[in-house]
Amino acid sequence: MGLVDEDPPMTVWTEDRITRLRSLWCEGRTAESISRDLGAGISRSAVLGKVHRLGLSALRPESAAGENRPRPAATERTRPPAGARSEVRHGSAVSPSVGRRTVLTIRRRECRWPLGDPLQPGFSLCGCPVSRGAFCSDHAAIAYRGATQTFEQLARLAGV
Missing domain, CATH: 1.10.10 (Arc Repressor Mutant, subunit A)
Structure with missing residues (x-):
């Protein structure tokens, strides 16, 4: 004991x-x-x-x-001129079956743009290869937009 x-x-x-x-x-x-x-x-x-x-x-x-692994060369990012908008192909933003994935089948580096109503059957995610962030190039153009108004315009609107 x-x-x-x-x-x-x-x-x-x-x-x-x-x-x-x-x-x-x-x-x-x-x-x-x-x-x-x-x-x-x-x-x-x-x-x-x-x-x-x-x-x-x-x-x-x-x-x-993994400390001595070669790193890819840094690429210089260029921004479009202020006020310039890239043309977005909205038809491909909801392309019918290309790369469609479900929440359970989506993989890393695949576009997570929602297609349809999440509460309805047939809801899916785009699934095309990712170009920037979590979206393919077509959906990134929709999701990541620059400011449409300048600070001065917003301040004037707010009455400051």
């Missing part, structure tokens, strides 16, 4: 698993891959926690950490 008679708590981190964790981590494997390799009872979060407690994150090779 006393503390002396009780067995110490079981741990999933045996010396063999810790040794294997160290070698896999230093090879550059991901935490998810290591958790699968180590087997039952070891989650991705458990791997990351143990790596942190062992101080292994500093031992990881830089190439595995």
